[in-house]
Amino acid sequence: xxxxxxxxxxxxxxxxxxxxxxxxxxxxxxxxxxxxxxxxxxxxxxxxxxxxxxxxxxxxxxxxxxxxxxxxxxxxxxxxxxxxxxxxxxxxxxxxxxxxxxxxxxxxxxxxxxxxxxxxxxxxxxxxxxxxxxxxxxxxxxxxxxxxxxxxxxxxxxxxxxxxxxxxxxxxxxxxxxxxxxxxxxxxxxxxxxxx
Amino acid sequence: xxxxxxxxxxxxxxxxxxxxxxxxxxxxxxxxxxxxxxxxxxxxxxxxxxxxxxxxxxxxxxxxxxxxxxxxxxxxxxxxxxxxxxxxxxxxxxxxxxxxxxxxxxxxxxxxxxxxxxxxxxxxxxxxxxxxxxxxxxxxxxxxxxxxxxxxxxxxxxxxxxxxxxxxxxxxxxxxxxxxxxxxxxxxxxxxxxxxxxxxxxxxxxxxxxxxxxxxxxxxxxxxxxxxxxxxxxxxxxxxxxxxxxxxxxxxxxxxxxxxxxxxxxxxxxxxxxxxxxxxxxxxxxxxxxxxxxxxxxxxxxxxxxxxxxxxxxxxxxxxxxxxxxxxxxxxxxxxxxxxxxxxxxxxxxxxxxxxxxxxxxxxxxxxxxxxxxxxxxxxxxxxxxxx
Numbered sequence: 001x002x003x004x005x006x007x008x009x010x011x012x013x014x015x016x017x018x019x020x021x022x023x024x025x026x027x028x029x030x031x032x033x034x035x036x037x038x039x040x041x042x043x044x045x046x047x048x049x050x051x052x053x054x055x056x057x058x059x060x061x062x063x064x065x066x067x068x069x070x071x072x073x074x075x076x077x078x079x080x081x082x083x084x085x086x087x088x089x090x091x092x093x094x095x096x097x098x099x100x101x102x103x104x105x106x107x108x109x110x111x112x113x114x115x116x117x118x119x120x121x122x123x124x125x126x127x128x129x130x131x132x133x134x135x136x137x138x139x140x141x142x143x144x145x146x147x148x149x150x151x152x153x154x155x156x157x158x159x160x161x162x163x164x165x166x167x168x169x170x171x172x173x174x175x176x177x178x179x180x181x182x183x184x185x186x187x188x189x190x191x192x193x194x195x196x
Numbered sequence: 197x198x199x200x201x202x203x204x205x206x207x208x209x210x211x212x213x214x215x216x217x218x219x220x221x222x223x224x225x226x227x228x229x230x231x232x233x234x235x236x237x238x239x240x241x242x243x244x245x246x247x248x249x250x251x252x253x254x255x256x257x258x259x260x261x262x263x264x265x266x267x268x269x270x271x272x273x274x275x276x277x278x279x280x281x282x283x284x285x286x287x288x289x290x291x292x293x294x295x296x297x298x299x300x301x302x303x304x305x306x307x308x309x310x311x312x313x314x315x316x317x318x319x320x321x322x323x324x325x326x327x328x329x330x331x332x333x334x335x336x337x338x339x340x341x342x343x344x345x346x347x348x349x350x351x352x353x354x355x356x357x358x359x360x361x362x363x364x365x366x367x368x369x370x371x372x373x374x375x376x377x378x379x380x381x382x383x384x385x386x387x388x389x390x391x392x393x394x395x396x397x398x399x400x401x402x403x404x405x406x407x408x409x410x411x412x413x414x415x416x417x418x419x420x421x422x423x424x425x426x427x428x429x430x431x432x433x434x435x436x437x438x439x440x441x442x443x444x445x446x447x448x449x450x451x452x453x454x455x456x457x458x459x460x461x462x463x464x465x466x467x468x469x470x471x472x473x474x475x476x477x478x479x480x481x482x483x484x485x486x487x488x489x490x491x492x493x494x495x496x497x498x499x500x501x502x503x504x505x506x507x508x509x510x511x512x513x514x515x516x517x518x519x520x521x522x523x524x525x526x527x528x529x530x531x532x533x534x535x536x537x538x539x540x541x542x543x544x545x546x547x548x549x550x551x552x553x554x555x556x557x558x559x560x561x562x563x564x565x566x567x568x569x570x571x572x573x574x575x576x577x578x579x580x581x582x583x584x
Contacts, residue, residue, distance in 0.1 A: 041532070047543070047558045051541070053539070058539075059538055071525070071528075
């Protein structure tokens with residue numbers, strides 16, 4: 001079992017109706033279907049990945065997340081998941097609001113720009129940070145809205161969204177004592193369970 | 197995913213099924229007896245669980261794949277139906293028929309009206325999509341098919357798929373709606389009206405009784421098809437195909453066809469007018485105009501689609517402006533609202549509305565993936581929607 005799937009799966013209530021935004025080739029959705037008996041849809045923009053999702057037998061809708069979720073009605077899902085896509089959106093704040101409109105609960109994961117390596121990269125080398133998790137040059141990166149845990153939590157506060165649970169892990173989706181001590185410095189990936 | 201062999205089914209021959217039980221129609225009229233001509237490809241398995249229905253579009257017919265004896269051109273969807281193709285005849289028993297009111301062998305305006313002894317002509321009742329689906333259901337019964345593993349159709353064919361899914365929900369496991377719409381827009385009805393006017397104002401039309409006069413409205417049909425043809429292509433594909441190429445290399449300063457596109461359209465119109473019946477064309481376009489499955493559901497598409505239990509695949513094409521992606525997305529939105537199993541993809545394709553006939557890679561792979569026999573689906577379908 002993959003660590004990231006295991007961690008996310010732990011937050012997903014069994015039998016829930018789920019929307020997976022940026023579902024890729026449908027791997028997570030398939031996993032959650034088998035483990036948690038979820039129903040619902042994946043949303044993905046890449047045609048090849050849509051085909052792969054359909055090949056797995058999951059429902060996959062091709063849509064650009066930047067177009068918003070206006071085609072979905074309020075409270076039509078039990079849970080919305082968005083794994084590692086938030087930082088690529090034109091309007092992450094609108095997306096979070098939209099997610100909380102169509103579902104009472106959401107799970108959002110993103111890379112932490114407050115990680116010590118990025119801080120040192122910028123602070124000491126004076127260049128835009130690049131790493132295994134953020135491998136793109138500043139001018140062609142899809143990650144246009146990076147943030148730190150502190151930034152994200154401030155946004156949730158301003159949108160009146162409750163953080164039900166926060167898991168902070170390294171790139172292998174493991175936790176360590178340093179992580180627990182200083183998450184915004186040592187944490188590489190955050191998994192937020194949000195509630196309206 | 198299966199390999200894309202280019203094998204054809206080979207030689208196929210149509211069959212005719214006669215029906216004596218009157219078919220009541222949406223219009224309030226009925227057809228007392230009728231024939232349906234159809235073809236089948238592949239083999240019905242022992243469990244009778246692999247039947248797949250093809251619903252044809254405006255000018256389509258039963259000959260969807262393979263070759264008729266002596267013909268050099270295959271059926272209209274040969275690119276996608278056959279062994280190892282998107283609609284795999286090694287897996288499925290494919291049934292393809294000519295709709296009533298057509299002019300390729302099923303009872304229609306060119307058939308003899310048993311009440312008068314003359315051809316029906318304009319007296320043939322205007323068919324609605326639901327009437328076709330009802331007649332297809334009757335054919336299904338005579339073929340002893342308990343349910344469709346899938347019903348597949350593009351354009352007007354896609355409307356029949358939607359109708360199948362709500363009128364006979366238990367008999368459709370998978371529904372594939374390609375380049376279609378939940379109902380026509382005013383623009384679309386407008387195009388159909390111009391086509392009908394082109395036909396009905398042709399002096400040879402004689403109020404639809406041209407057969408009795410020993411003539412037919414060739415010019416009108418040509419015009420109707422030329423207009424239709426433009427709307428089935430994209431601006432890009434026409435530019436690519438013809439540009440401003442001249443026929444003879446110079447402008448002739450008269451009203452003959454100067455540009456390649458003009459002679460192409462004339463040729464297409466001419467070909468079409470010689471093989472399609474004008475009354476059939478009038479009637480088929482009306483069926484398109486009238487289609488709106490929400491009329492029985494307070495105009496609410498979600499409510500209407502709530503009746504369906506099939507697993508849906510909706511497909512659109514990027515340059516299709518006759519049935520653009522936004523229209524397919526309306527269907528998807530309705531299905532999402534009704535919590536139905538649905539997948540959707542807009543295929544990048546330059547061919548316009550006609551793209552649905554081409555074996556475009558993502559499209560073929562998508563159909564193949566969706567139509568593959570059950571492997572892990574049972575556990576993945578929305579609960580309560582499985583009716584195995």
